[in-house]
Amino acid sequence: MERYTKQTPEGGYTAEGLSTEELLAALGKYEDLYESVEAELELVRLNLEELSKAGKARSATYTMLTGSRFMLEEMQKRLNEPAEDIAGRLNALKRQLGPEDDGFRDVE
Numbered sequence: 001m002e003r004y005t006k007q008t009p010e011g012g013y014t015a016e017g018l019s020t021e022e023l024l025a026a027l028g029k030y031e032d033l034y035e036s037v038e039a040e041l042e043l044v045r046l047n048l049e050e051l052s053k054a055g056k057a058r059s060a061t062y063t064m065l066t067g068s069r070f071m072l073e074e075m076q077k078r079l080n081e082p083a084e085d086i087a088g089r090l091n092a093l094k095r096q097l098g099p100e101d102d103g104f105r106d107v108e
Contacts (some may be wrong), residue, residue, distance in 0.1 A: 007087055034079055041072040 004026050005013040015023055044065050051062045078086070 011084055011087070013083075037072055037075050037079065041069065041076060044069045044072060 004018055004023060005015045008014055048065050051057060051059065056062055
């Protein structure tokens with residue numbers, strides 16, 4: 001992925017050399033992603049409710065949709081996090097993937 005922004009030391013962001021149109025297109029794409037996660041999560045919840053009412057809470061479809069619900073809820077949670085929390089997680093991940101990486105992964 002090509003980043004449009006760079007984080008400043010103060011915690012804000014800068015987007016030098018990009019036009020307003022490019023920035024608005026990127027923002028629109030992000031907002032579309034956010035809305036699609038919300039809509040898909042609502043649809044999954046409705047399907048789970050219908051399956052439960054039909055007595056199919058132990059079906060493979062219900063199990064698959066439950067996994068989808070967990071994934072979408074986690075995505076929504078991350079999209080709603082404050083920017084500094086997201087930046088902190090990204091920096092920690094980059095450190096783990098850095099050139100001094102010894103191949104061992106620390107799991108937190």
